[in-house]
Amino acid sequence: xxxxxxxxxxxxxxxxxxxxxxxxxxxxxxxxxxxxxxxxxxxxxxxxxxxxxxxxxxxxxxxxxxxxxxxxxxxxxxxxxxxxxxxxxxxxxxxxxxxxxxxxxxxxxxxxxxxxxxxxxxxxxxxxxxxxxxxxxxxxxxxxxxxxxxxxxxxxxxxxxxxxxxxxxxxxxxxxxxxxxxxx
Amino acid sequence: xxxxxxxxxxxxxxxxxxxxxxxxxxxxxxxxxxxxxxxxxxxxxxxxxxxxxxxxxxxxxxxxxxxxxxxxxxxxxxxxxxxxxxxxxxxxxxxxxxxxxx
Numbered sequence: 225x226x227x228x229x230x231x232x233x234x235x236x237x238x239x240x241x242x243x244x245x246x247x248x249x250x251x252x253x254x255x256x257x258x259x260x261x262x263x264x265x266x267x268x269x270x271x272x273x274x275x276x277x278x279x280x281x282x283x284x285x286x287x288x289x290x291x292x293x294x295x296x297x298x299x300x301x302x303x304x305x306x307x308x309x310x311x312x313x314x315x316x317x318x319x320x321x322x323x324x325x326x327x328x329x330x331x332x333x334x335x336x337x338x339x340x341x342x343x344x345x346x347x348x349x350x351x352x353x354x355x356x357x358x359x360x361x362x363x364x365x366x367x368x369x370x371x372x373x374x375x376x377x378x379x380x381x382x383x384x385x386x387x388x389x390x391x392x393x394x395x396x397x398x399x400x401x402x403x404x405x406x407x408x
Numbered sequence: 409x410x411x412x413x414x415x416x417x418x419x420x421x422x423x424x425x426x427x428x429x430x431x432x433x434x435x436x437x438x439x440x441x442x443x444x445x446x447x448x449x450x451x452x453x454x455x456x457x458x459x460x461x462x463x464x465x466x467x468x469x470x471x472x473x474x475x476x477x478x479x480x481x482x483x484x485x486x487x488x489x490x491x492x493x494x495x496x497x498x499x500x501x502x503x504x505x506x507x508x509x510x
Binding site for chain 2: 225226229230233236237238241243249252253256259260262266267268269271272274275278282283287288291292294295297298313320335346348352355356357360361364368371372374375378379382383
C-alpha cells in the first residue's frame with residue numbers, strides 16, 4: 225500500500241507539473257485529468273473510498289467536461305481543421321497514456337490485494353461520512369445548497385448574452401417612443 | 409491509523425498546492441489560472457482527507473465534500489465569466505485585460 229501511495233504521488237506531481245507548463249489548454253486538461261485520477265488512488269490508499277469515487281465522478285467527470293466544453297467553444301472561431309489535427313498527434317497523448325497505464329496497474333494490484341477484511345477495518349465507510357454529513361453538518365449542507373443555487377443563477381445571468389435584433393423593422397416595433405425619437 | 413504515514417500525505421498536499429500557486433503566478437492565460445485554482449483546491453482537500461485518515465474521523469471527508477460543491481459553483485461562474493470576457497475583448501490574456509473600465 226505504501227509503494228502504491230508513493231508511485232501515484234509521483235504520477236500526480238509529474239502530471240501537475242505538466243499541467244502548468246503546457247501551451248495548449250487541451251493538453252493541460254488531459255494531464256490534469258491524469259493528476260485527478262492519481263489523487264483518487266491516493267484517497268483510496270488513505271482509506272477514503274467514498275471520496276475517491278467522488279473525485280473521479282465529480283472532478284474528473286463533471287468539472288473537467290465543463291472545462292473541455294468551454295475550451296472547445298472558444299477555439300471554434302479561429303481554429304482551423306489543420307490546427308485541430310495537430311492537437312491529436314501521437315506525441316501529445318503519449319505522456320498521459322503512460323501515466324494512466326501506471327495508474328491502471330496500481331488499480332489492478334489494489335483490487336487483487338484488498339480482498340481481506342484488513343482494508344475495511346482501516347477505512348472510513350461512506351455510511352459514517354453520510355451520517356456525519358446529514359446530522360452534525362446539516363447546516364453546512366444547506367449553506368452549500370444556497371451556494372450552488374447562487375452559482376446556477378450567476379452562470380445563467382452571465383451566459384445569457386445580449387438580445388440580438390434581427391431587423392430594423394422588428395427593432396422599431398418593440399419600443400414606440402424610441403422609434404419616434406429616431407425618426408425626428 | 410492507515411498504511412500511509414501522515415507526514416508524506418501532508419508533504420504531497422503542500423507540493424501540489426505550491427504547483428498550483430506557481431501556475432496562478434506564472435501563467436497569463438486566464439483558463440490556466442482557473443485550472444491552477446482547481447489544483448490548489450484539490451490539494452487542500454487532500455490535506456483534509458489525510459488528516460481524516462490520521463485520526464480516523466469522518467469530518468475531513470465531510471469538509472472535502474463541501475470543497476467539491478464550492479469548486480463546482482466556482483467553476484461554473486468562472487467559465488461563464490471567461491466566455492463573457494472572450495466575447496467582449498476577443499482575448500484571454502490577463503495583461504491586456506487589466507483595465508477595470510473600458
